[in-house]
Amino acid sequence: MKNQKSGLIVAVVLLAIALIGSLIWGSSTSNKVDKLSADKMAVTASLEDMSTLRDQLAAEVDSMVLQYDQLAQENNSLQGQMAQSQEDLNRAKEAISKAKRSAAGEIKDLRAQIEELQRVKQDLQMNMDLMLAQNDSLRMQIGVLEGDLAVSTEQNTMLNESNMQKDSEIKSLTYQTFKATSFEISPEVNSGNATAKSGRARRIKASFDLENVPADYQGTRPIYLVITDETGTPIPRTDYINTTIRPLNGQPQDIMAVEVKEEDLAASQRLTFTHELENKLDAGNYTLSAYTDVGFLGSSTFRLR
Numbered sequence: 001m002k003n004q005k006s007g008l009i010v011a012v013v014l015l016a017i018a019l020i021g022s023l024i025w026g027s028s029t030s031n032k033v034d035k036l037s038a039d040k041m042a043v044t045a046s047l048e049d050m051s052t053l054r055d056q057l058a059a060e061v062d063s064m065v066l067q068y069d070q071l072a073q074e075n076n077s078l079q080g081q082m083a084q085s086q087e088d089l090n091r092a093k094e095a096i097s098k099a100k101r102s103a104a105g106e107i108k109d110l111r112a113q114i115e116e117l118q119r120v121k122q123d124l125q126m127n128m129d130l131m132l133a134q135n136d137s138l139r140m141q142i143g144v145l146e147g148d149l150a151v152s153t154e155q156n157t158m159l160n161e162s163n164m165q166k167d168s169e170i171k172s173l174t175y176q177t178f179k180a181t182s183f184e185i186s187p188e189v190n191s192g193n194a195t196a197k198s199g200r201a202r203r204i205k206a207s208f209d210l211e212n213v214p215a216d217y218q219g220t221r222p223i224y225l226v227i228t229d230e231t232g233t234p235i236p237r238t239d240y241i242n243t244t245i246r247p248l249n250g251q252p253q254d255i256m257a258v259e260v261k262e263e264d265l266a267a268s269q270r271l272t273f274t275h276e277l278e279n280k281l282d283a284g285n286y287t288l289s290a291y292t293d294v295g296f297l298g299s300s301t302f303r304l305r
Contacts, residue, residue, distance in 0.1 A: 050111070050114070053114060054113050054114050054117070057114060057117040057118065057121065058117060060121060061117050061120060061121050061124070064121060064124050064125070064128070065093060065124070067128065068124055068127070068128055071128055071131050071132065071135070074135060091120060091123075178210075178212060178213055178214060178217060178295070178297070179210075179297050179298050180208040180209065180210055180271075180290045180297040180298035181208065181209050181211065181298060182208055182209045182270075183206065183207070183208045183288070183298070183299075183300035184206065184207050184208070185204065185205070185206045185288055185300055185302040186204075186205045186206075187201035187203070187204055187205075187302065187304060188201065188202065188203050188204075188205055189201070189202055190202050196303070196304060196305055197304065197305060198280065198281050198282055198283040198284075198304035198305065199280055201277065201280070201281060201304060202276070202277055203274055203275060203276050203277055204227065204274070204275045204277065204288070205272070205273070205274045205275075206225065206272070206273045206274075206275075206288050207270060207271065207272040207273070208270070208271060208290060208297075208298065208300075209268070209269075209270050209271075210265065210268070210269055210270070210271055210297065211267070211268040211269075212267070212268070213265050213266065213267050213268070215267075217265065217292075217294065218265050218266055218267065219264065219265060220262055220263070220264050220265070221262070221263060221265050221292050221293060221294075222243075222260055222261070222262055222263075222292065222293050223260065223261050223262075223263050223271060223273075223290060223291070223292055223297075224241065224243065224245075224255060224257035224259070224260050224290070224291040224292070225257055225258055225259040225260070225273050225275060225288065225289075225290060226255055226256065226257050226258065226288070226289045226290075226291065227258055227275065227286055227287070227288050227289075228286065228287050228289070229282075229284060229285075229286055230284055230285050230286075234256045234258065235258065235277070235279075235281060235286070236278060236279045237258050237278055238278060240256040240257065240258065241256070241257040241258070241259070241260050242254070242255075242256055242257075243255060243257065243260075243293075245291050245292075245293065245294070245295065245296065246293065246294065247294055247295040247296075248294060248295075250295075253296075255291060257291070258275050259273050259275050261273065271290075281304055282304075283304050283305050284303070284304060285301055285302075285303050286301065286302055286303070286304065287299055287300070287301050288300055288301070288302065
């Protein structure tokens, strides 16, 4: 009986020892599992943070690409495409495409993607700043050109108005029923033969019809002959006949005539003038105009070669 009790006690003690050992082992194993779980969560959190940062950068670069496209279109309209900018844009698009295709797996790959996106973002920002400055400069240049064009347009308008005023003045000096027509102008050599060579011309012979002269203007009147070159300058002469024409319905006009004749005007007649040249004339176009004391009668051009 005593031996049985002793055996029972030994068994209980062994069982207790075994139970205690089992509890100790279980506790150690649980601690290890908890630590592994915590490490796994930390790695997962880090991957998620890196993935989030990667995605944010990709979205920012994607948005900047849209802005870059708009700036590039504006820049192209001002100056043409920029090869380097297009290359940077293509590299940015490729980086975005690569980032979207990549799996959110390895931290090392994520870091490389993030660094590439950051670099591309910086390059894009620099190119955008350069294009903005360039576009501003081009707009300024265009503004200057538009200003010059406006000035030129204004000057042309003023010249046109001046020419219209001069045409109006000439018309006011010309009587509709009292004017010279049918001009015949002949440069001549010393022998009286006609010539078109400037170096041989020694005189200018001109004739014209004066018809429909109103009765109030018939009688003795001075007829002036003016000869000018292409610039409107009278041909050379030592003693011009300076006078002022005073039309009844226009502004007075000063002229420098080379010839003047007193003519007894009738209702119709043909008048002839011969002007001896003091100097040889240069090759070019010339205008011969006829005036009387009360207005401009008419004109015609001739050419010497």
